[in-house]
Amino acid sequence: MSPSEPAKKLTRKDFTSDQDIRWCPGCGDYAILATIQRTLPTVGADPAKTVFLSGIGCSSRFPYYMNTYGFHSIHGRAPAFATGLKLTNPELDIWVITGDGDGLSIGGNHLMHVLRRNVDLQIILFNNRIYGLTKGQYSPTSLVGLRSPSTPLGSVDMPVTPALLALGAGARFVARSVDTLAKHLGPTFVEARGYRGTSFIEVLQNCPVFHDGAWNHVKDRAHAGQTMLMLEHGKPMLFGDKDGPQQGLRLKPNTLELEVVTLGEGGITEADVLVHDETNRPMAFLLAGLEPPNFPIALGVLLREQAAAYDASVVAQVESAKQSGLTDMDALLRTGHTWTVE
Amino acid sequence: MSPSEPAKKLTRKDFTSDQDIRWCPGCGDYAILATIQRTLPTVGADPAKTVFLSGIGCSSRFPYYMNTYGFHSIHGRAPAFATGLKLTNPELDIWVITGDGDGLSIGGNHLMHVLRRNVDLQIILFNNRIYGLTKGQYSPTSLVGLRSPSTPLGSVDMPVTPALLALGAGARFVARSVDTLAKHLGPTFVEARGYRGTSFIEVLQNCPVFHDGAWNHVKDRAHAGQTMLMLEHGKPMLFGDKDGPQQGLRLKPNTLELEVVTLGEGGITEADVLVHDETNRPMAFLLAGLEPPNFPIALGVLLREQAAAYDASVVAQVESAKQSGLTDMDALLRTGHTWTVE
Amino acid sequence: MDTFSKSETREALDSVVIRFAGDSGDGMQLTGSQFTHTTALMGNDLATFPDFPAEIRAPTGTTYGVSGFQIHFASYDIMTPGDEPDVLVAMNPAALTTNIGDLKKGGLLIVARDAFTKSNLKKAGYEQNPLEDHSLSAYRVIDLDIQAMTLAAVEPFGLGTKDALRSKNMWTLGLVLWLFGREYTATVDWLRQKFAKKPEIAESNIAALKAGHAYGETAELPSGIGPYEVPKAKLEPGEYRNITGNDALAWGLTAASKLSGLKLVLGSYPITPASSVLHALARLKSFGVTTFQAEDEIAAVCAAVGASWGGALGVTTTSGPGVALKAEAIGLAIMLELPLVVVDIQRGGPSTGLPTKTEQSDLLQAVYGRNGDSPLCVLAAATPGDCFYMAIEAARIATKFMTPVMLLTDGYLANGAEPWKIPSMAELPKFPVEFPTERPEGFHPYLRDPDTLARPWAIPGTPGLEHRIGGLEKDFNSGNISYDPANHHKMTKTRAAKIAGIAADVPEQQVEVGEASGDLLVVGWGSTYGAITQAVRRAREQGKPVSQVHIRHLFPFARGLDTLLRGFKKVIVPEMNNGMLSKLLRAEFLIDAVGVNKISGQPFKVREIEAAIDSELENL
Amino acid sequence: MDTFSKSETREALDSVVIRFAGDSGDGMQLTGSQFTHTTALMGNDLATFPDFPAEIRAPTGTTYGVSGFQIHFASYDIMTPGDEPDVLVAMNPAALTTNIGDLKKGGLLIVARDAFTKSNLKKAGYEQNPLEDHSLSAYRVIDLDIQAMTLAAVEPFGLGTKDALRSKNMWTLGLVLWLFGREYTATVDWLRQKFAKKPEIAESNIAALKAGHAYGETAELPSGIGPYEVPKAKLEPGEYRNITGNDALAWGLTAASKLSGLKLVLGSYPITPASSVLHALARLKSFGVTTFQAEDEIAAVCAAVGASWGGALGVTTTSGPGVALKAEAIGLAIMLELPLVVVDIQRGGPSTGLPTKTEQSDLLQAVYGRNGDSPLCVLAAATPGDCFYMAIEAARIATKFMTPVMLLTDGYLANGAEPWKIPSMAELPKFPVEFPTERPEGFHPYLRDPDTLARPWAIPGTPGLEHRIGGLEKDFNSGNISYDPANHHKMTKTRAAKIAGIAADVPEQQVEVGEASGDLLVVGWGSTYGAITQAVRRAREQGKPVSQVHIRHLFPFARGLDTLLRGFKKVIVPEMNNGMLSKLLRAEFLIDAVGVNKISGQPFKVREIEAAIDSELENL
C-alpha cells in the first residue's frame, strides 16, 4: 500500500473498473471476474501494485474490467510481456489471463518457458475448450470428434491436458478449479498469489455460446461429489456424493496406477486411501490426467514445489554485480587499450 | 521402392550426399549422421521416399549430408513444414532434425503440437545443451550456473527435460540415446521409424567447441554401466558396471518414487526389480526424469503407446468425404439459391 | 425462380437502401441475408454490407452490441451498398441511436416501439424516449409493437417468451418484404431447411414472417408510406447467385486446384475476418481439400510451404497481424522459390486495431514486409465475386513462376455479398502443372526455365531427383549453398527479374471507365472498386473529364500503367489507408499521385469520392 | 602509449591495406585485432573488416573454412578497410586461392610454404602447387616455412605438435609487425593477460611472436620488400580506443540508460550478427543492466515492451529474420505508444540468406513491415563509433515521443572496428524521464502532450494512475476502446503526426561533403558512409562537381533534405541492397534518385563508388 494513502479496507468495488462488460450473457468469465474482484480485497491487494495482463480472446478482455493496471496484449504472448514487466519491477503482483487458445495454441511456447523459469506470476488459463472470440473453432483442449466451424466432420487432433503440459514443462505450482465454484476458486487464487514463482491455475470455464456444457460431465450438480476430487495437502483423497458412498483414490499395489476404491467395500478403510502430497511431483502427474467417467477430476493444488523465482535470481545477480563490478560509465568506455592523440 | 528401379541392396554410400560436411572436427553430429546413413539401408529405406527436414542450428545442417530429399528450413519451425508435407504425401518417410535451441526454445510450441497430434514423423533432437551455431549461448537444456556468452555470471534459468516435456505434451513414442553409442542409436532409430505416429528421440550429443563434456557424467566410459540404464520392454531395469555389482530400479513400496537397489544386498533379487513396460505412461514420466549422480539416465524406448496417426485420420476423413460428398465443381458453384437472368 | 405476383398499386423506385439494425442477438444478419436473397430472386442488382460488433454477444441493449446489415438494390447495376439508407429498421433504442445519424432526411424509420423500455433507453443513453419527444420529426416513422405482434403470431406454438421473441426479426422481415413487394416463399423454404430437425422452431418463425407480411397488407400504414416496387435490373443473362468474398475465395481456391490438377492444402489459424475461408474450405473435403488448423499463423504458413514442396497447392489465409507473423516463413518460400498463396483479408490496424472493420492498410506490408530483398507477387480482388477469379490468378502465377503470391482482400469484400454470374468450369482456362520425373542433364533444383526463370518443381518421392533446398543463398549454377559475393548479387537480381517478369504474363492495364488520357484519373485497388466506379460514372454523366483505372496486379504493376498515368493532368488515389498505393506509384513512376484517404474502418461512400473528384477538378 | 623506436631505414608509405587469411582455426581474427591494436597505438588512422565463415569450425584446409581480417591504416584519415590489399598473408592454399584475386598486382604475398601440402592443395582445388608453377609471378612473394619456424621457436615449451602449431599466427604477426615497424610489446602484454592462468601457452606464443619479429630483422628478405613505415595520422586530439559497432551499441544503450535515468532491460534472442550485443550487455550487470535471453524473438520484443510499460528503457536487438518475427509486437508497441528501441543489425537476406555477411536490405521492412498504418521512427548508424551515439539518439526519441524506434546497423559495422575518440559522459546531454505521479485533471492514458503528441508514461505501481491499455483502437478523448469510425481516422492521423513531428526535434539535414547544390549528389545511409565519403572526397580532389549527403534519420527524414535533393541535377544512391532508400526518396520527393546497388554481402569499395560518380558525371 502506498504511503500517501491511508490504509483503508478495500472492497470489491475498488477492484471494479467503470467499463461495461462485453461478455455474452451467461459466460463463465463473469463468475471468475467476480471471484477475483471479491478475493483481492481479502488478501490486502493494492490496486496500484496489481497488474492484469492478457493475450487475445474473450477471456483476455478481463483486464479491462479490473480497476488495477491492465494490459491487453497480443495473441499468445502475455507471459513474455509479464516477464519483462516483472524483471523491471519485481514488486508488482502480476496476473496473466489467458485462454486455451491463447495460452496453449499460439502461446504454448511462452507458457512453457515462463513455467520452467518460474517467474513470479499467477497465470489463470480459462479453459472453455473452444475459441470463443473467433466464433467457435476447436481448440487444443477440444476433444476428438468435436464438430466446429473448422472441423465440420469432427476434429481428429488429440487434445492436450493443460496441467500435464505445465508439469512436463517443469511448472512448480499447478492448480485447477471451476468458474462457478467461487468457494473453491477464491481460495485457489489466494494460494496461487501466495506462491513465489509461477503459479499455473486452470479454470474450467463454460462458454454457453460455442461450447455449452463442455464441463457438464464434471460440474453436473447431481454427481458433483463423484466427479470432483477436492485436493487437500496431507488429507486422504476422498470424494463421493453426500448421500452416496465415500470413495477414495488408492495406488494399485506395486504399480504406478491409481484406482478408485469405495470405503467400507472389501474392507477398505480411510487408511488405504492415498494422502495428497502437494510436493510429490509424480503424484501430480498421475492426478493431472484423471477425468470422468472413470475418475473424478482433481481440483485444488496439484503441485507446490518451492524453487527460486526467476525474477529474484536475476535481480540478485544484478545487485551483486553492482556491488563488485564497474559502475562508472566513463571508466567503462576506457577499459582495455586506449591511447591519446595530442 | 519405385517400380522403375530394380530393387538393389543399398549401402551407406547411397545415403551420402556429395556435400562437404561443415561441422567442427570431433562434433557428435558426425556419429549420428554415420549411424543414420548406416541404418537406413538395413531397413530397406528408399532415398527417393525419404526426407530429412530441419530447422536452423549446427544439427540442422544434417539434411545437406543425406542423399535423400532434404529441406533446411527456418529456426524452430521444422515440425510445421513436416506436417504440411506429410499431409500432402503420407507415403514419405520424414525425419525431422532439430536441436535443443531449435526444437525447445524457438520451436517448442510446434514440437508440442506435432507431438500431441501424433503426425507420423521421426523427430531427432540433438541435445548438446548449448546453441552451437550462434557460438555458445546457453540453451533451454543448459544447467543452472552455466557460464556462456549470454550468461557470463552463470545462467539462472531452470532447464527443461526434453523427454518430460514431450510426455507432458502427450507424446506417444519417446526414446533417448547417445551420439556415440552407434549400437544403441541405430536400433533406436529403427524402432522410431517403425512407429506409426510421432516418434521423439532425444540424442545426447557432444559439442566439443562450446560445451565439451556436457554429457560426460553419463558417458564416462569408466562408469557407463552405472550411469546408463538400457531399457528393454518386458525386461527388468538392471544396470551396473561389468565388474561391479548389478543394480536395478525398484518402486519404493507404496510410494511413487523409484530407488536404486543392489542385487544381492539385503536380499534383493532380480524379481524385486521393476520390469520396463513401454506402454506405461506413468512409468515413462518417472524414467524420463532420472539423471546421474543419483540415478542412471534411462536410454532406449521410454514410451510406445499406439494411437491414431494424425495424417492417417486426416486422409481418412478426406477420402470418406470424397465417397459421400459433392465432387462436381460446377455443382458446388450452384449450391443454395440461384436464379437465371434471361 | 420466384416471381412477383401481387397486384396492389405500388410506387416504383429505381433504387433503395435499407439498413436492418438491432442487438447482436436479434438476428439482423439473417434478416439481411434473407432479404438479400429474395431481392436477388426478384431480379434486382444489389450489394450488401454487414457490420457487426467485435463482441460475440454483447450484453443486450448496449450500443456496442448493435449489429447492422445494409442492402442496396436497384433496377440498374449498382456497385456499392449505398451511402445512406433510405430505410432504417431499428429493433431497439441502441440500434436507433447508433444508426439514425445515417438515415436520409425524410427517410423511412421502422422501429419496434415496445423495445423502447426504460432500461433499454437508459443503456442507449437516451434520457427521453425519442419516439415521444418529436426528435425524429425529420423522418417518416412507423413505430409498431413488433414484439407484442410477434408473440401473438407465434402463440400457437407454446414457446416461452424468450424463445418466442426470437422470431421478431422474421416478423419484421415479413413487413419489409411486403413493403417492397417481395414474396416470402424463399425464406419459408430456407427456414424449413435450416430447422429441419426442429420443426416447431421453423413453423413459429414462418408464422411470424407471414404475420409481418400480412400486417403490411391489412394494416393502414401512415399515408405516403409505401408500398413500393423496384423493377428488375437489366443484368447480363446467365445463372446467378449471391456470393460473399470469402465464399468466392474458398471456391476460387478449390477451382484453382481443379484447374491445375493440384491437391489443395490449406494451413490456417482462425482470425477475423479470415476465419470463414477456413470454415468454407473445411466443408469441401469431398473435393480433396485438406485443411489444417495450425497452432498459430507461423505453423500455418510453414505447413502450406511444406505442402507446396510436396506438390500441393499450398495456401494460407489470414489477416494483417497474421501476415506480420508469417513474414519470416514467406521469406523462406521466396528463397526456396516454391509456389504459395497467402491471402490477407485486411482489417483495421495497426495491431489488433479494429478487427471487425475493413481497411486496406496492409499493402506496404505485402510488398515490403520481409527481411532482405524479397520480392513476391501481390494481387488484389475488387469485388466479392472477383475473389473467385483472383484466387485462381494467384494460384496460376504461383505455380507458373514458382513464387509466393500475396492476395489482398478485406473485411468489406469478405462479408459483403453481390449477385454473381456463375461461371462454368469448362470456360475457365486450365493451368496443369507438371512435376519433372526424369533427371535432365545437369539437373539441380535451381535450374531455371529460360522464359519464366522458374525453377523445376521436383517433388519428394520422385526417384532420381533427390535434392536439398533451404534458406541459405544458393549457387546459381549448382543450387548448392553459396557464400560467393557475385553469386548473391546475381541471385538477388534473378529473383527480382523473375517477379518483374510476371508483368509480361498478365493483361495490359486497361482503363476501367473513361478515356485513356485526359484531365483527371482516379486510380484505385481492391474493394474501393464499386464506390470509385459509381462515382466516376456519375461524374462523367455530369460531363466531368474523369477516368478510372483499377489495379488488380499491384506487384509487379501490369504493363501500360505508366502510359495511362502519364496521360492525365492529375492522378488521385482513393484508399482506405493513410496513403499506400500512392506511395508505390510515386516511387515507381515519379508522378504526383495524390491520396484520398479514409481510415475509419468503413468503406468509401460514393459521395465522398465524388467530392474528391470535384475538388480536384476545381483545382486543376 | 607505445612509441616506435627502431632505427632501420624504412620506406615511408601513406597507407597500407593488409589482409590476413587462414583457416578458421588459425586465429586470423586474433592476429588481425592485435595488429590493429598496435597500429592504433602507433597513431595511424585505421579501419578493419573481419570476414569469417558461417561455419563454426569448418574442416581444416577447406575454402569455405577460410577466415579473413583486413586492416587499412594510414597517415591520413581514412574511412574504409581498403578496396584491395597491398599485402596478403595466406596461411594455407585455401586462403591463397580464395583471396589472391583481390591482391593488388605487384602486391606483397606472404605464404606459409609448409602448409602447401598435397592434401591441403587438393582441398583448395589446386592441381599444382602455385608456389612452384609461376602462377604467382604478378606478386612479390615471401614464402616461408612458417610452421617449421614456429615449431622451432616454441620447442622449449614442450608442447605437442598440434598445440605448438597454434602459435604460427603469432610468428606471422611478429614478422608483419616488424615489416611495418611496429612493436610487439602490446601483444606480449595482451598474451600474458589472456593466458594468465596458462603461462606456458602465453610464453610459447610470445616466443613465436618474437621469433617472427626477429626473423624479419635478421633474415634477408627478397630485395624491394620492406621494411616500411607508415607515419602517424593527424587525428583530432583526445583519448582514443578501438571500437566495434556492436560494442559501441551496447555501450551507447548503457549510456542512454544513465543519461535518461532509466533502467535498461534488454530482451534478445541470439542471432548473427547481433548476438555480441547481448553478450556485451550481459557483462554490464554492474551498470544495472538486465538482459533476458528469451525463448525466441517474439518473446524478446514482448519482454522489452513489458519492461517499457514498467518504466524501463526496453530494448531488443536482432537481425532481419528476427525483425520479421517481431513485427506484430512492434505494431502493438505503436498502438500502446510506449518507448522501445529495436536494433536491427542487418545481414544478407532474404530468409537465412548470408548470415555472416553484411547488407542493408531491411530498410523497407523497418519502415513498412507491419500490418496497418503503423509508423515508427527509423534511424541508422554510419560508422562503428556512431553506433554509440545513434543508440542514445534512439533512446532519446523513443522516450520523448513515446514510440518504438528502429535503429539499423549491419554486419559490417557490427564487427568492423575503428579508432574512436572516447567521449566523456559529462559532455553528453542528459534526457531525464519523468513518470507522472499525480493524477491530473481528466487523466487518461492517451492524454497527449500538445507539443510532442506523446502520451503520459504512467507506470504500474503508481497509486491513482491505474489504467488499461491494449492493442484495440483507443478513443482520443478517453483512452477507452473505441470502434468509432471518425475516431479511428483521427487516431491514425495522430499517430502519423506524432512520428512526423520528430523531424522538428532533430537537426536539419546537412551536406556531408561539398556544396549544398550543384551537379551530382551522392546520398547514402548506414555503413556505406566511409566508402562514399572517401569516394566523394577523391572525386572532389580531382575537381569533380559532386557532393555528399548522409542520412541518419530515415523516417521521418530530417528537415532540409528536400531542398538539398532539389539543388542537384542528379542524385545517386549507393546502397547494399536492390534499391530501398532510393524508393523512399522517390516516393517522398518525386526526384529521380538512381540506385547504385551492390548486393554481394560485401561492403562497397571506394573505387566502385568513384566509378558510379564518373559514369553519372559523364552522362549528365
Ligand SMILES: Cc1ncc(C[n+]2csc(CCOP(=O)(O)OP(=O)(O)O)c2C)c(N)n1
Ligand atoms: C495473431 C493473431 N492470430 C489470431 C487472432 C484471432 N484470435 C483472437 S482470440 C483467438 C482464440 C481465442 O481462444 P481462447 O484463447 O481459447 O479464448 P476464448 O475466446 O475462448 O476465451 C483467436 C484465434 C488474433 N487476434 N491474433
Ligand SMILES: Cc1ncc(C[n+]2csc(CCOP(=O)(O)OP(=O)(O)O)c2C)c(N)n1
Ligand atoms: C529467427 C532466427 N532466430 C535466430 C537465429 C539464430 N540461430 C541459428 S541456430 C540457433 C540456435 C541453435 O541451437 P540448437 O538448436 O541447439 O542447435 P546446435 O547449433 O546446438 O546444433 C540460433 C539462435 C536464426 N537463424 N533465426
Ligand code: SF4
Ligand atoms: S463466446 Fe463464449 S467465452 Fe466468449 S464471451 Fe461468449 S460465452 Fe464467453
Ligand code: SF4
Ligand atoms: S559448434 Fe558444436 S555442435 Fe556445432 S558443429 Fe561445432 S562442435 Fe558441433
Ligand SMILES: [Mg+2]
Ligand atoms: Mg477458449
Ligand SMILES: [Mg+2]
Ligand atoms: Mg544445441
